[in-house]
Amino acid sequence: MSMAFSVQRTHIPGECSQIAVIGGGPTGSFFSLFALRMAKMIGREISITIFDPKDFSKDGPGGCNRCGGIISELLVQTLAVEGINLPNSVVRKGINSYTLHTDYGSVFISTPSLERTIATVYRGGGPRGIIGHEKESFDNYLLSLAIEEGAVHQPMRIDSIERKHGKPVLFSKNGHIMEADLAVGAFGVNSTAGKMFASLGFGYSEPPTVNAAIAELHMPEEVIVERFGNSIHLFLLPDRGIKFAAMIPKGSYVTLCILGRKVDAHTVQNFLNKPVVRAVLPEALGYSVACSCLPKMNIGAPKKPFTDRIVMGGDAGSTRLFKDGLGAAYIMGKSIAKTVIFEGTSREDFQKGYYPVYRGIMHDNLFGRILYTVIDQYRSFKILTRAMLKTVEIEQKRDSDDRILSTILWDMFTGNERYRNVFMKSIRPKMHIDMWEGVFRSIGRR
């Protein structure tokens, strides 16, 4: 069957008119939004149906696509240029700085102009019982943009997929749903849909994952304003198995996100009991854990994310390692849209149009892995941790153009830059001279 398709190119205008999107998270919505916009631009009619059983306006786990909810500086700005201005009703807090905590002290890293360039959002209605339903979730906002552009949302789960006469056919548990000209897999890594697509046998496999921990800490908003301001608090601690943790302020909640390769049901409580964490968030503040979960996180990419008339994007394919998954969802969703509208839907079309972007993210993660290994050293060895703190402290008093380590840490954790560019900055001699100065100064201080 696939032979027939590799001969017969599928970009004949009008042929790819029925598109099924499995998953209405950011990847599904970005794809739909851009595909519909581009199709209109060139006067082509397409019909997009997004399948997702979740109601993103609902509070609690039922409406939530569990994540830290940080929209990176780059994504906020890129979306604004695209005409997608994140409204007040979606943004929980505008962020202008990071506060980095280690066992040996903390430093504050800010945007040069203290401009709030990062947004924190909820991916669903928020923790169960959240007060203030006037706010909208990020996923709901994006899905409504796609619907405004002409997509149809079907609140149902797709339970199996087959290929008949080369076309994908979708089924729910109640039976046949539709035969599509194209199926876009945007189902993330937190469902069994990956297995369903892997069973089609074209070479796709579920991406490798690790568990991450998320907890919503509830406390009075004034406390959050006073303790956190407009800063995300990042913890780089010498624990094995945990890469880093972040506390992300959002109204009267703080989202605690712990990422690493060894995260389990006890991770959140163990973390909250650490002295450095208790210094930031003492129990005396009277916070409560409103909810917690252990979602899966994509840490690798399947080699074959497409075939004729089937393509996978976002977490179901590849994503940025440990950061800016939403930015990756935008890049991939849009790249699939461009390919489908301007090239076609055959395996060759995806290879030519979409794969370079997909591969770009995969390659970039190689630099990410190197950088995380370096950061692991910095957080594991006291002398390096101290030197890092000292260097950042000195840099924050300098001109914004002269803050290499601060910029590296900022770009690394905010998702402002690709890992490759962060890596290139990290091998600049000036950075190493500054670090050695930091080492000597921190030794001197002791």
Next chain:
Amino acid sequence: MKDSELGRAFSDGDVIFREGEKGEMMYVIQSGKVKITKDTKSGEVTLATLTCGDIFGEMSLFDRMPRSATAVASGNATILSIDKKKLFTTISRDPTMVFKVLETMSRRIRLLDEELSRLKKTKEHLLRSCCDVEETCKMILQEARNTISAENGSVMFREDDNTLSIKAAYGSKSTQLMRLKVGEGIAGDVLSTGRSEMLNNVSTDGRYKKGSTKIISMLCAPLKCDNTVFGVINMSNTSERLFVLEDLRMLNSLAVYASIAIKNALNYAQLRVAADDVLKQAILVT
């Protein structure tokens, strides 16, 4: 600035960038309004008033020329800035990102085209037929009435004794009989500041001088030549009908051409007096 707002806060009158500066950033308005103004020979002209979601400052990034106009916050505004280097890096990876910017630029060119053709007509009309000052003022008012809907209107000139005299008017009689000095009332104030105004709640304005007819909303634009304000055009409503920013923009543009036409007419009148004098002298001599 609300906790959930992005970008940087600007207060009323804060300059975001100035005409002539190098452009390193593009901006997207998150909340509030931004006025784009340009210095011309006859004073400052507001080119546009932009609102939430609008992009500005992109021209200098693309044509690498200095800023062509000044951007000023009009009331409190929050603005997200986008660095040129980062923008171009992103565009180089995904050129379709400029679609939206192109759409904005095309929309602006279209609006400019429309305005230009409207103004061209007005200009031709004004410049062609005006040699008589009072006639010119009447025509200016008629042009203003054609584009802006208002119940009353007047053109006032500064006299040598620093009072304002009405040269042409329509609508309520009492508004036509009002006598003002420079600096007095709203028109008198516009005459001294040289800045146009739009007021939709005139009675609460401290400068308002009550007549027998109560004015609810008012537009007032200065008539200038070589940076000297010699008169004003007023348009006002006694009903609840309010003016919009587009009205103010139109009146400002019209005031630029009206100023030229009136100056022409005044010069012509002076020339005629001088010519008559010369003629009289010549007759006396002969």
